[in-house]
Amino acid sequence: MPELPEVETTVRGLARFLDGERIERVVLNRPNLRRPFPPELVQIMTGARVIGLSRRAKYGLIDLDRGSTMIFHLGMSGRWRIDPEEPDRHDHLVIDTADHQFALCDPRRFGSVDLEATETIDSWPQFASLGPEPLGPGLTVEHLKAALKGKVQSIKLCLLDQRIIAGLGNIYVCEALWRAGIHPRKAGGKVTRPQLTRLIPAIRDVLSASIKDGGSSLRDYAAPDGELGYFATRFDVYGRTGEPCRRDDSGKVRRIAQGGRSTWYCTKCQK
């Protein structure tokens, strides 16, 4: 379920227990997720100290004191379990520190784990082509105007494109388009300047609200058997097929398919 807010929440949660700690043991329970685990992963991580955790787009980064950074992606179903009471059959990678255990659990195995040099992390191919962070200074109307110029593809699919904005997924694209009053089928290149001007705070607000939500539910994760990666958010359109619009209750939420995935929007207030 992880989109940007879930990854951010996960990274913050991990940091509380992992930052500054020495990794005593790393166990791989299978050879790969989406890709094979890096061959040197266990050797490099074992005995290393964690010196920082951060997020880029939907990737979590764990910096080690050996000049390497472990990069994880949670795919569709990944999450970190902290101090699990019982092993799960989908715990594919397990890390032990002196005081805690961290299990990367991912039933669908669409996630990934990579190891890269910390110094050159920005030129890692998966990072080099990413667009600006939605919560950073790079997301501006000028950037969007330029990135969407001439696009005939729908704005919904444009916003899912990580090269245009990094970190948006299906839920928050639907929610942001609803907040900004933009029809998901509108061509990217035809979204007007006033709409783009509304879209940026719409994106920032919906992501910030979710992170805040996740952050508050992190309290629950303080328990030794806590799990990371899930939190409840109240959505305005996502999954609300047939229900009245929260802005204008004469509008109805409708579900359509775009690029093989579902989009929810209000038939009345999104133009």
Next chain:
DNA sequence: CGTGTGCCCTGACAGC
């Protein structure tokens, strides 16, 4: 190049 399609994988749920 831009755009569209199908697939990787397991689990949850609806309907019969």
Next chain:
DNA sequence: TGCTGTCAGGGCACAC
């Protein structure tokens, strides 16, 4: 109670 079909928050390879 099984079975079957559908869908799921992501990203990539591939075809045109």
